[in-house]
Amino acid sequence: MLVLLMMLGATQTYAQSVRAPGNAVNLDDGIEEGPSNALGDDSQSDFWRNFRGGDPNDVNQMISALPEGAVMTTTGQHWRKFREDYIRKYxxxxxxxxxxxxxxxxxxxxxxxxxxxxxxxxxxxxxxxxxxxxxxxxxxxxxxxxxxxxxxxxxxxxxxxxxxxxxxxxxxxxxxxxxxxxxxxxxxxxxxxxxxxxxxxxxxxxxxxxxxxxxxxxxxxxxxxxxxxxxxxxxxxxxxxxxxxxxxxxxxxxxxxxxxxxxxxxxxxxxxxxxxxxxxxxxxxxxxxxxxxxxxxxxxxxxxxxxxxxxxxxxxxxxxxxxxxxxxxxxx
Ligand code: HEM
Incomplete structure (x- = not known):
C-alpha cells in the first residue's frame, strides 16, 4: 500500500515538473496554459495574447501605448532581457x-x-x-x-x-x-x-x-x-x-x-x-x-x-x- 502511494506521489510530481512553463503551448489539447495553470483548462490563446499586450508581430501595436489592462508586453520582455544580459552582466x-x-x-x-x-x-x-x-x-x-x-x-x-x-x-x-x-x-x-x-x-x-x-x-x-x-x-x-x-x-x-x-x-x-x-x-x-x-x-x-x-x-x-x-x- 505504502509503495503504491509513493508511486502515485512520484507520478504526480513528475506530471507537475513537466508542465509547460509560462505561456507555452500544451501539445496535447492545443490550449495554452498560464503560469501555475492559474486558469486551468479554460485558458485560451486569445486571453494570453491580450495579457501579453497583443500580437508581438504587429509593429503598430508595439509602438502604440501600452494597451489598457495588459500586464506583460513584448517590449517589456526585451527590456528585461537587455537589463539582465547586458547592463547587469557588463x-x-x-x-x-x-x-x-x-x-x-x-x-x-x-x-x-x-x-x-x-x-x-x-x-x-x-x-x-x-x-x-x-x-x-x-x-x-x-x-x-x-x-x-x-x-x-x-x-x-x-x-x-x-x-x-x-x-x-x-x-x-x-x-x-x-x-x-x-x-x-x-x-x-x-x-x-x-x-x-x-x-x-x-x-x-x-x-x-x-x-x-x-x-x-x-x-x-x-x-x-x-x-x-x-x-x-x-x-x-x-x-x-x-x-x-x-x-x-x-x-x-x-x-x-x-x-x-x-x-x-x-x-x-x-x-x-x-x-x-x-x-x-x-x-x-x-x-x-x-x-x-x-x-x-x-x-x-x-x-x-x-x-x-x-x-x-x-x-x-x-x-x-x-x-x-x-x-x-x-x-x-
Ligand atoms: C572624493 C571625491 C572627489 C575628490 C577628491 C575631488 C577633488 C576635486 C578637486 C581637487 C578639484 C579641483 C581641481 C582644480 O583645482 O582644478 C575638483 C573639482 C571639481 N570636481 Fe571634484 N572631487 C571629488 C568628487 C567629485 C564628484 C562626485 C563630482 C561630481 C559628480 C565632482 C565634480 C567636480 C567638478 C565639476 C569640479 C570643477 C572642475 C571644473 O569645473 O572643470 N567631484 N574636484
Missing part, C-alpha cells in the same frame, strides 16, 4: 577597467610632482561657497553611486557571497537611501552648475591640451582656470546629471507618464549614465588626490601653491597675478 567592468588603467599609469609614471616643489606662496582658487557646493555634490553622488550599485548589482554580486537575506536587507536600505538622496542630487547639480560654469567654456587653447594628451605623457600644457579634462568633466556631470535627474524623477513618480516604455527607457538611461559618471569619477578622484601633487589643496583649503598654478594653469596664474608664469624660478 556594468561593473567599466569602473574596474578605469581603475586598472589608472593603477597601471600610476605604476609606470608615478605622481605628477609640482615642478620646483612647493614655493610656500599661495593663491586663492575656490571660495567657501564653491567648496561647499563641490563637497555637497561629491557626498550626495557617492551615496547615490554606492546605493545604486547595490540595487543594480546586488543580485549577481552580493547573493552568491553573502546570501539572499543580506542582499534583501542591503537592497531595501539602499532603495530608501537612493530615493531620499536622489532629489538632493538635483539641488547639488544646480548649485554646482552656477558656482562653476564660469571658467568652463571651451577655448582654442583647449585644442593644444588635447594634442598634447593633457601633459599626462610629458611636456608642459597651457591652460586657463580649468583645462580641457576638467571642462569635459564639468559638462559631463551637468549633461549626464540632467539625464539622471529626469529619469530618476520618472522612476520615483511613475504615474507622471502614461506609457510604460518611458519607464523602461528611463531605467536603461539611468543605469548607463550612472556607470559612465562613476567610471570617469575614478579618473577625477585620482588626479585630484594621489595623481597630482598639490591639487587637493584647492578643494580643501581654497588655496593653491603658486608653482602648482604656474605648472598646470599658467594662463589663469597670469590673469590673477598679472605676472608672467615663466619669468621666475621653479616654473616649467
Amino acid at each position: 556594468a561593473g567592468w567599466f569602473p574596474l577597467g578605469v581603475i586598472a588603467i589608472l593603477l597601471l599609469y600610476h605604476l609606470i609614471k608615478g605622481k605628477m610632482r609640482i615642478p620646483g616643489g612647493y614655493s610656500g606662496k599661495t593663491l586663492p582658487r575656490f571660495n567657501i561657497n564653491q567648496r561647499v557646493a563641490h563637497w555637497f555634490m561629491a557626498s550626495v553622488f557617492i551615496i547615490l553611486g554606492i546605493t545604486g550599485l547595490i540595487i543594480l548589482l546586488g543580485r549577481p554580486l552580493i547573493v552568491p557571497v553573502l546570501g539572499k537575506e543580506v542582499n534583501s536587507v542591503l537592497t531595501s536600505a539602499s532603495m530608501q537611501g537612493h530615493n531620499l538622496f536622489g532629489p538632493l542630487f538635483i539641488l547639488a547639480l544646480l548649485w554646482m552648475f552656477f558656482k562653476f560654469v564660469r571658467g568652463n567654456f571651451f577655448q582654442i587653447v583647449d585644442l593644444k591640451w588635447i594634442l598634447k594628451l593633457g601633459g599626462f605623457f610629458g611636456g608642459h600644457v597651457s591652460s586657463s582656470q580649468f583645462n580641457f579634462g576638467e571642462k569635459t568633466w564639468f559638462w559631463m556631470v551637468v549633461l549626464v546629471g540632467i539625464v539622471m535627474s529626469v529619469t530618476g524623477i520618472l522612476l520615483l513618480f511613475p504615474w507622471l507618464v502614461d506609457d510604460l516604455r518611458w519607464l523602461q527607457l528611463s531605467t536603461i538611461l539611468h543605469a548607463v549614465g550612472a556607470i559612465l559618471l562613476i567610471s570617469v569619477l575614478f579618473g577625477h578622484i585620482y588626479v585630484g588626490t594621489v595623481g597630482m601633487e598639490g591639487s587637493l589643496d584647492s578643494m580643501l583649503k581654497g588655496q593653491v601653491d603658486e608653482n602648482w598654478a604656474k605648472a598646470h594653469h599658467d594662463l589663469w596664474y597670469e590673469e590673477v597675478t598679472g605676472k608672467s608664469a615663466t619669468d621666475e624660478e621653479g616654473t616649467s
Whole structure:
C-alpha cells in the first residue's frame, strides 16, 4: 500500500515538473496554459495574447501605448532581457577597467610632482561657497553611486557571497537611501552648475591640451582656470546629471507618464549614465588626490601653491597675478 502511494506521489510530481512553463503551448489539447495553470483548462490563446499586450508581430501595436489592462508586453520582455544580459552582466567592468588603467599609469609614471616643489606662496582658487557646493555634490553622488550599485548589482554580486537575506536587507536600505538622496542630487547639480560654469567654456587653447594628451605623457600644457579634462568633466556631470535627474524623477513618480516604455527607457538611461559618471569619477578622484601633487589643496583649503598654478594653469596664474608664469624660478 505504502509503495503504491509513493508511486502515485512520484507520478504526480513528475506530471507537475513537466508542465509547460509560462505561456507555452500544451501539445496535447492545443490550449495554452498560464503560469501555475492559474486558469486551468479554460485558458485560451486569445486571453494570453491580450495579457501579453497583443500580437508581438504587429509593429503598430508595439509602438502604440501600452494597451489598457495588459500586464506583460513584448517590449517589456526585451527590456528585461537587455537589463539582465547586458547592463547587469557588463556594468561593473567599466569602473574596474578605469581603475586598472589608472593603477597601471600610476605604476609606470608615478605622481605628477609640482615642478620646483612647493614655493610656500599661495593663491586663492575656490571660495567657501564653491567648496561647499563641490563637497555637497561629491557626498550626495557617492551615496547615490554606492546605493545604486547595490540595487543594480546586488543580485549577481552580493547573493552568491553573502546570501539572499543580506542582499534583501542591503537592497531595501539602499532603495530608501537612493530615493531620499536622489532629489538632493538635483539641488547639488544646480548649485554646482552656477558656482562653476564660469571658467568652463571651451577655448582654442583647449585644442593644444588635447594634442598634447593633457601633459599626462610629458611636456608642459597651457591652460586657463580649468583645462580641457576638467571642462569635459564639468559638462559631463551637468549633461549626464540632467539625464539622471529626469529619469530618476520618472522612476520615483511613475504615474507622471502614461506609457510604460518611458519607464523602461528611463531605467536603461539611468543605469548607463550612472556607470559612465562613476567610471570617469575614478579618473577625477585620482588626479585630484594621489595623481597630482598639490591639487587637493584647492578643494580643501581654497588655496593653491603658486608653482602648482604656474605648472598646470599658467594662463589663469597670469590673469590673477598679472605676472608672467615663466619669468621666475621653479616654473616649467
Ligand atoms: C572624493 C571625491 C572627489 C575628490 C577628491 C575631488 C577633488 C576635486 C578637486 C581637487 C578639484 C579641483 C581641481 C582644480 O583645482 O582644478 C575638483 C573639482 C571639481 N570636481 Fe571634484 N572631487 C571629488 C568628487 C567629485 C564628484 C562626485 C563630482 C561630481 C559628480 C565632482 C565634480 C567636480 C567638478 C565639476 C569640479 C570643477 C572642475 C571644473 O569645473 O572643470 N567631484 N574636484
